[in-house]
Amino acid sequence: MKRGTTLFLKMAVIVIGIPILALCIFLVPKFGDFAGGLYPEITYMKSLVLIDMYAAAVPFYIALYQAFKLLSNIDKNQAFSELSVMGLKKIKYCAITISGLYLLGMPLYYLMARRVDPPFITVTGWVIIFASIVIAVFAAVLQRLLQEAIQIKSENDLTI
Known part of the structure; x- marks a missing residue:
């Protein structure tokens, strides 16, 4: 693959990370304050919302880093390697973790949506x-396809 294509994709990974960082810095604290203001009788509401959102940001950035490393492997002509398989595996687990964290936080978001019109939060x-x-x-x-491609490649290397 041409280096320009992977450079574009690396830049896209960085560009994806910047707005999420801005959201974490500027919008998530306001969202936590908003949640706390909706339910002042629940003293830990703000903390739970902040913990849930910031906890989901950690695997997001781990997945972005793994995508960046995967693109670096492609640049080094190591796309069909166990490192790439491990990177895809980590991305998969990060995505599962993000969905799990937001699923655990859905009761909080449901409570917030009950007091907001329209209920965009849920x-x-x-x-x-x-x-x-x-x-x-x-x-x-992709992980499974890459594993099969590596296996076929190693079988071909052994027969030649």
Whole structure:
């Protein structure tokens, strides 16, 4: 693969990470304050929302780092290697973790949506959960295809 294509994809990975970082810095604290304001009688509401959202950001950035490493492997002509398989496996687990964390946080988002008109919060949560599951399935399929390609390659190397 041409280096320009992977360079473009590496830049896309960085560009994807910047807005999420901005959301974590500027919007998530306001969202936590908003949740705490909706339910002042539940003193830990703000903390739970912040913990859930920041905890989901950690596997997101781990997955972005693994995608960056995967693109670096492609640049080094090591796309068909166990390192790439492990990277896809980590991306899959990160996506599952993100969807699990948001699924655990859905009761909080449901409580918030009950007091907000229109209830966009639960829809956004379900979109994040669904998108993470799609990414996990896609990474699992790519991981399996890559493992089969590595196996075929090693069998061909042995027969020649």
